[in-house]
Amino acid sequence: MNPINEVKLEFVSKSCNEAFARVVAAAFVSQIDPNLEELADVKTAVSEAVTNAIIHGYENGNGIVKMNCKLYTNAVEITVIDEGKGIEDIEQARQPMYTSKPEMERSGMGFTVMESFMDEVEVISEVGKGTTVKMYKEFKSVGNQPG
Amino acid sequence: MNLKLTNRGTTLIATIIGELDHHSAEHIIQKLDAEMMKSSTKNLIMDFSKVNFMDSSGIGVIIGRYKKIKSLNGKLSITGINDKIRRIFNLSGILKLMPAYENIDEAIKKM
Ligand SMILES: Nc1ncnc2c1ncn2[C@@H]1O[C@H](COP(=O)(O)OP(=O)(O)OP(=O)(O)O)[C@@H](O)[C@H]1O
Ligand SMILES: [Mg+2]
Numbered sequence: 266m267n268p269i270n271e272v273k274l275e276f277v278s279k280s281c282n283e284a285f286a287r288v289v290a291a292a293f294v295s296q297i298d299p300n301l302e303e304l305a306d307v308k309t310a311v312s313e314a315v316t317n318a319i320i321h322g323y324e325n326g327n328g329i330v331k332m333n334c335k336l337y338t339n340a341v342e343i344t345v346i347d348e349g350k351g352i353e354d355i356e357q358a359r360q361p362m363y364t365s366k367p368e369m370e371r372s373g374m375g376f377t378v379m380e381s382f383m384d385e386v387e388v389i390s391e392v393g394k395g396t397t398v399k400m401y402k403e404f405k406s407v408g409n410q411p412g
Numbered sequence: 413m414n415l416k417l418t419n420r421g422t423t424l425i426a427t428i429i430g431e432l433d434h435h436s437a438e439h440i441i442q443k444l445d446a447e448m449m450k451s452s453t454k455n456l457i458m459d460f461s462k463v464n465f466m467d468s469s470g471i472g473v474i475i476g477r478y479k480k481i482k483s484l485n486g487k488l489s490i491t492g493i494n495d496k497i498r499r500i501f502n503l504s505g506i507l508k509l510m511p512a513y514e515n516i517d518e519a520i521k522k523m
Binding site for chain 2: 287377
């Protein structure tokens with residue numbers, strides 16, 4: 266299936282861009298008119314992935330975060346990419362409550378939130394090269410509206 | 413401004429306003445911790461009724477304040493969580509650590 270629309274965004278790894286990225290994703294997805302709950306799910310998942318790129322990928326230093334969004338008739342695929350530190354053990358990183366930064370008051374719930382708010386979450390990472398998080402969600406409400 | 417602080421007796425009420433993410437959390441933690449360290453504070457109520465977005469950063473903020481208030485032998489209550497935010501609360505299991513109430517008045521009564 267080919268996407269009906271596509272956007273690519275690049276921004277520097279500043280925490281104020283977390284809100285920017287999730288608002289862009291929500292505005293883009295709004296074109297196919299999902300319901301408010303589905304939109305909120307996308308916003309939250311994007312916020313998690315982008316925050317991870319900034320805090321863990323670049324460890325609050327300078328870097329570029331990329332976000333690619335592909336829109337389908339009733340679904341979206343969002344990919345968040347950093348060229349930062351990378352993840353040594355992806356399986357461990359995805360465990361609920363696992364965090365490598367407890368001293369920074371992280372709770373280790375980011376991947377768990379992404380997994381429960383999106384249908385699919387794929388993590389590709391290489392130490393020293395960076396991390397790619399690809400998320401997919403189908404909007405049950407789209408195409409099923411009454412009338 | 414994304415935090416309103418009020419005192420009722422020895423209870424500090426922290427109303428978080430707007431979006432609670434990694435970006436806003438830093439500011440909220442700074443202001444809240446400074447107020448909590450004042451000798452008049454014993455218990456803490458964190459009110460989420462004016463939060464329109466929260467991600468896992470919010471869970472970190474709550475757990476951090478929970479540990480602080482516990483070390484001062486005080487109690488923490490949560491108020492005003494809507495359905496959207498509740499999903500993140502439920503995923504994290506933090507409501508096993510502290511009570512959640514509809515509103516501030518109820519939380520004060522039960523403190
Ligand atoms: N982009 C990334 N680059 C490097 N490491 C990452 C990245 N994303 C996640 N991680 C690693 O995976 C761990 C788990 O991530 P997750 O988002 O679940 O929790 P957290 O960010 O530590 O805490 P929270 O999201 O609850 O604030 C992180 O602690 C970090 O070690
Ligand atoms: Mg995270």
